[in-house]
Amino acid sequence: MKGREDIESYLMRAGLPYEQLAPDIWKVQPEGHENLLISIAGPVLAFRLKVMDLPQQGQREALFQTLLTLNTTDMVHGAFGIEGNAIVIVHALALENLDFNEFQAVIDDVALAVSKHYSALTKFRDAA
Numbered sequence: 001m002k003g004r005e006d007i008e009s010y011l012m013r014a015g016l017p018y019e020q021l022a023p024d025i026w027k028v029q030p031e032g033h034e035n036l037l038i039s040i041a042g043p044v045l046a047f048r049l050k051v052m053d054l055p056q057q058g059q060r061e062a063l064f065q066t067l068l069t070l071n072t073t074d075m076v077h078g079a080f081g082i083e084g085n086a087i088v089i090v091h092a093l094a095l096e097n098l099d100f101n102e103f104q105a106v107i108d109d110v111a112l113a114v115s116k117h118y119s120a121l122t123k124f125r126d127a128a
Helices: 004-014 060-073 100-127
Strands: 018-022 025-028 036-041 044-053 079-083 086-094
Touching: 004 025, 004 036, 004 100, 044 079, 044 100, 060 079, 060 100, 086 100
Parallel strands: none
Antiparallel strands: 018 025, 025 036, 036 044, 044 086, 079 086
16 A cells, blocks of 8 residues: 555655645645645545635525536546535545556646636635
8 A cells, every 4th residue: 555655756756846734644736726635544545625715605506506517527536525614626546556647647637627617616706
């Protein structure tokens, strides 16, 4: 099974700026998205990126429908979700057979999802 050293080597190999926040938690900055957290959680490597704060009112139902639609059309392995008062993107990979290509693909997928959909999602925030 892969461990902390493997994840750090993947981060270095990818050339991504990162900061280790705890023994098994890293804050990564892919393409200007400074809040991608990567953590070892038991047998999986979890990825979490805060997209934006959840609007308190306004077109929340339309926002939720948009997020669910994006999950089925644009998110291959991860998903948009709600955590507390934030919209997040989450992914998880099994550590047992993790390789660099899978690791890089998730980071690319997260960065692409944010850059592709952020402006559409923030329209709901502005309507709140």
